[in-house]
Amino acid sequence: MYYLIISFCLCLALTPVVRWIAIKNEWMATPSTERWHSKPTALMGGIAIYVGLSLPVFWVADLTSLMPFLMRHANISTLPSICAVVWIGASFLFLVGLIDDFTTLKPQTKLVAQILVASCVAFLGFRLHWFTSLTLDTMITIVWIVGLTNAFNLIDNMDGLCAGIGLIAAISLIVLFQATPFTESLITSYALAGALGAFLIYNFKPASIFMGDSGSLIIGFSLAVLTLQQAESEPANTLARFAVPLLVLLVPIFDTILVSMIRILSGRKASTGGKDHTSHRLVLMGLKERNAVLFLYGIAALSGLSAIFVNQSDQLTSPVVITPIFISLLLMGIYLSQLRVYPEKEFSVLRDKSYTPILINITYKRQLLLVTLDFGMIAFAYYLSYRLRFDSSAFGVFFDVFLKSLPAIIACKLSVFYILGIYRSMWGYLSTSDVFLYLKASTIASLLSVAAVTFIYRFQDFSKGIVIIDWLLATGYLLASRGSFRLFWETVKRKNIKGRATLIYGAGRGGEILLREILNNASIGIQPIGFIDDDPRKNGKKIQGYPVLGNLNDVKQICRKQGVEGIVISFHAVPDEHVAALAQTCRELEIPLKSFEIQFADII
Numbered sequence: 001m002y003y004l005i006i007s008f009c010l011c012l013a014l015t016p017v018v019r020w021i022a023i024k025n026e027w028m029a030t031p032s033t034e035r036w037h038s039k040p041t042a043l044m045g046g047i048a049i050y051v052g053l054s055l056p057v058f059w060v061a062d063l064t065s066l067m068p069f070l071m072r073h074a075n076i077s078t079l080p081s082i083c084a085v086v087w088i089g090a091s092f093l094f095l096v097g098l099i100d101d102f103t104t105l106k107p108q109t110k111l112v113a114q115i116l117v118a119s120c121v122a123f124l125g126f127r128l129h130w131f132t133s134l135t136l137d138t139m140i141t142i143v144w145i146v147g148l149t150n151a152f153n154l155i156d157n158m159d160g161l162c163a164g165i166g167l168i169a170a171i172s173l174i175v176l177f178q179a180t181p182f183t184e185s186l187i188t189s190y191a192l193a194g195a196l197g198a199f200l201i202y203n204f205k206p207a208s209i210f211m212g213d214s215g216s217l218i219i220g221f222s223l224a225v226l227t228l229q230q231a232e233s234e235p236a237n238t239l240a241r242f243a244v245p246l247l248v249l250l251v252p253i254f255d256t257i258l259v260s261m262i263r264i265l266s267g268r269k270a271s272t273g274g275k276d277h278t279s280h281r282l283v284l285m286g287l288k289e290r291n292a293v294l295f296l297y298g299i300a301a302l303s304g305l306s307a308i309f310v311n312q313s314d315q316l317t318s319p320v321v322i323t324p325i326f327i328s329l330l331l332m333g334i335y336l337s338q339l340r341v342y343p344e345k346e347f348s349v350l351r352d353k354s355y356t357p358i359l360i361n362i363t364y365k366r367q368l369l370l371v372t373l374d375f376g377m378i379a380f381a382y383y384l385s386y387r388l389r390f391d392s393s394a395f396g397v398f399f400d401v402f403l404k405s406l407p408a409i410i411a412c413k414l415s416v417f418y419i420l421g422i423y424r425s426m427w428g429y430l431s432t433s434d435v436f437l438y439l440k441a442s443t444i445a446s447l448l449s450v451a452a453v454t455f456i457y458r459f460q461d462f463s464k465g466i467v468i469i470d471w472l473l474a475t476g477y478l479l480a481s482r483g484s485f486r487l488f489w490e491t492v493k494r495k496n497i498k499g500r501a502t503l504i505y506g507a508g509r510g511g512e513i514l515l516r517e518i519l520n521n522a523s524i525g526i527q528p529i530g531f532i533d534d535d536p537r538k539n540g541k542k543i544q545g546y547p548v549l550g551n552l553n554d555v556k557q558i559c560r561k562q563g564v565e566g567i568v569i570s571f572h573a574v575p576d577e578h579v580a581a582l583a584q585t586c587r588e589l590e591i592p593l594k595s596f597e598i599q600f601a602d603i604i
Contacts, residue, residue: 003056003187007194011052015202018047019209027101029210041207043101045199046215049163050094052195053218057083057090060187066124079125082229083184089117089225090218093149097214110213111146117221118145126228129241144245145224151252152220153213154259158279160204161293162211165251165300166219167196172248172304173226176311180233185226192222205290223249239315243322247307250329251300254278258333274341281336286495316395320387323380327373331481334369335488371414371423373481378413381473382406385466401462408452413474416445422478430486435479442475490519494545499525500565503558505582507533507541507548510571514596515544529562534578552578555585569595 022028022042029041061083068080096113099105122141131137156162170193177186196219202209211219227245234241246253255278262276263269282292306325310318386395386402417423420441425434450467497519504511511531518526530549533539538548549558558564567586569579572595586593 001190003060004190004194004197007052007056007191008198009194010055011048011195011198012201014051015045015048015199015209018042018044019202022209029212042209043212044098044214045203045209045211046094046097046101046213046218049195049199049211049215050090050218052198053191053222054087054090054094056191056194057087057188060184061087079229079232081184082126082182082225083188085121085124085126086188086222086225089121089221092117093217093221094214097212097217101212101214110217111150114146114149114217114221115142118142118149121145121225121228126225126232128228128231128245129234130231141228144228145221147256148224148227148249148252149217149220151249151256152223153216154277155252155255155279156211156216157275157277158205158289158293159207160200161279161296162216162219163196163200163203164293164297166223167193167200168297168300168304169223169248170196170226172307173223173230175308176230176233176244176248180230182229182233185229188222189226192219192226205293220252234311239318239322240310240313243310243318244307247303247310247322247325250303250325251278251296254329254333258337262337276341278336281339281341284339284341285336285492314392316392316399317387319380320384323376323383327376327380330369330373331484335485339492374414374417374422375410377477377481378410378474379406381477382409382470384473385469388469389463389465398463405453405457405462408456409449409470412449412452413445416448417441420444425482430483434482438478438482439475442471442478446471446474493519497522497527499527501529501563502526502566502568503529503549503555503562503564504531504546504568504570505533505552505574506570507531507535507538507543508571510596512543513598514568514570515546517596519544526566526568529564530558532558552581555582556589559585559589559591564589564591566592566594569593572597 019042022044027043029043031039060081062081063084065080066084093113096105096110100110119142122138122145127134127137127141128144129137130140152162152166155165170189173189174186174193177189180186199211199215203211227248230248231241231245234244259277263274268274279289279292279296282295283289287295303325306321309321313321383402383406386398390398420437422438422441425437446467449470453462499522502518504514506514511533515528518524518528528546530547531538531543532550532552532555533548534551536551539550541548549562555567559567567582569582583593
């Protein structure tokens with residue numbers, strides 16, 4: 001804890017000094033098409049982060065532990081001081097990042113430097129221990145370090161995002177290292193958390209200083225090396241050895257994969273910068289910048305807590321946490337990837353220009369991802385039903401029953417889903433008839449699964465309670481997953497609707513139809529504020545989230561209070577005196593009065 005305080009104080013005191021020097025020397029990040037900020041902001045905040053991290057780490061580092069490796073001594077059975085490794089590697093990358101902040105290095109130059117440092121770390125014996133093949137494991141370790149170093153560089157695209165995600169990851173590692181003998185790793189995590197916590201005070205929106213590459217590179221590198229040490233503490237061949245490092249650093253990994261895949265599928269270079277990251281897409285959905293960053297903080301914190309849970313749980317319990325998180329991230333990736341970000345001409349070939357065509361072909365037209373998603377969730381729902389039905393000791397006994405019946409359950413349910421037309425539904429639309437279809441499909445699938453298990457295994461050693469729990473979980477998943485698609489698009493539409501602030505007269509069927517048309521047709525140029533209606537029983541109620549603000553007598557007061565710029569009459573059977581009253585109010589307020597009509601035109 002002392003190292004956290006020391007690191008925090010160092011960075012807290014040094015950051016304003018660095019900012020003052022940067023402003024004096026005009027080391028500023030200026031707004032551009034590829035940058036998110038809108039005003040010149042001081043750079044070189046990475047200097048303060050480096051000092052806050054490196055001094056405590058250097059104080060503890062045992063540089064002599066590197067000598068056996070440098071002298072090529074054989075049969076080296078212990079790892080060198082991780083503080084020494086982090087300090088040397090972070091110092092080298094800090095210099096590389098500092099040069100890039102001043103002169104802008106080529107991407108391949110930075111990549112070579114990162115591979116060099118990662119190779120040295122692997123040479124010193126640090127590995128992920130994911131594979132029994134030392135060659136394969138060493139190569140994956142190098143990719144892991146280089147990938148995460150770049151991943152944190154990529155998420156440094158909004159105020160407080162990189163520093164905040166790094167802080168949450170460092171705190172997660174502090175908790176994980178508490179129960180291990182790796183004291184130096186715990187000290188390094190404390191130092192990193194302290195430096196990032198202090199810097200975040202100046203970097204959170206509105207940021208007064210940016211860290212630059214000199215800061216983001218050392219954050220990614222330090223966390224990557226620390227997760228290697230944490231993987232060392234996990235028992236061999238356990239799920240936790242794979243899952244914990246991924247969960248601790250889930251947000252930067254997710255963002256890197258999402259951005260890289262979309263850029264490649266879109267015919268762009270993966271190394272090309274732009275406003276197409278996860279944070280940018282969340283803002284495009286309608287979230288404010290601060291809320292988008294906080295949302296990603298929440299994901300990072302949730303995945304960090306999950307890593308701690310997995311670390312402390314057995315292999316049979318861990319999937320209960322791991323599976324929902326990764327499936328939720330997959331859904332989130334599907335949603336965000338369909339938002340149109342790039343302005344190139346080839347992305348305008350569809351009638352609806354808010355989507356990315358190549359991703360629509362994959363996810364919307366063929367629905368391959370939905371089938372894959374159902375495959376995973378059917379298996380997970382069946383697994384979770386066993387976990388809920390039996391305690392840990394009993395589950396171990398019934399695990400063989402679960403394994404031998406799982407293929408039959410998956411085959412039966414996917415077959416029923418396909419035959420009943422689950423995969424013919426369009427994404428983003430969920431009606432009452434769809435809900436009944438999903439209920440029918442889930443019920444028939446469960447009955448067919450019971451019949452198959454009875455026919456193949458004579459239903460021996462099976463629990464009737466499993467069938468009921470599995471049906472509830474599978475049905476809930478179907479409704480939630482399909483409903484989430486509609487919820488996503490409804491959220492995007494509501495958050496991004498722009499136009500004249502308008503009051504709707506008539507909170508009945510006509511008003512609902514009009515509201516739907518406004519939300520689904522951006523060309524109308526209307527932003528609904530709420531409804532007015534003559535029925536006093538409707539006052540205070542809501543239609544699709546929009547309130548009934550009052551009646552005809554309240555129109556003038558509502559318009560002035562809400563800043564209304566227009567009124568639309570949503571139905572035809574309006575008494576003449578009401579129309580006249582509305583018209584008089586609109587003349588006094590100098591706002592337009594319109595009526596909504598649906599007409600059929602003869603073509604032939």
